[in-house]
Amino acid sequence: MNIALIAHDEKKNDLVQFVTAYQEIFKKHTLFATGTTGLRINEATGLSITRYQSGPLGGDQQIGARIAQNQMDAIFFFRDPLTAQPHEPDVTALVRLCDVYSIPLATNMGTAELLIRGLELGLIDWRNIVKENGEENGR
C-alpha cells in the first residue's frame, strides 16, 4: 500500500511517536510524506520515505495529485485544529480529494489507531481491487 504521512508543526511529535510505535507495520508499505514531516520521521525511525515539498510550499497538493491518480491508499494527516495555516486551501483540497475517492484518512491519533490496525488486518485490501480496476479504465 502507498501511505502518506503528514503533520502540522504542533502535531509532528505525535505523528513521529505514532510511526515509531508502529514502524514494524509501516515498513511493509511504501511511504510518502510532506517535506519536514518526512524528514522528522526518517530521522526518528530510519524508514525510507519519499518526501514531497513542505506543506506550505505545495506538498499537500502533490499528495493530492497522487490521490487523483489512484496512487494513494491511506493518509495519516495529523492536523492542528488550533493554529491557522497559511495554506489552509491546500489542506482542505487534500481532505476533499480523500472524500472524492474514498481514501481512508486519519486526521487524529484516535482514528490513526483504527486505521493502522485495519491496515494490518487487511481491512483496506479493497484498495487493490480499486487500483486494478482504475488501471483497466486508464486512471
Ligand SMILES: O=C(CO)COP(=O)(O)O
Ligand atoms: O504543512 C503541512 C501539511 O499541511 C506539512 O508540511 P511539512 O511536513 O513540510 O511541515
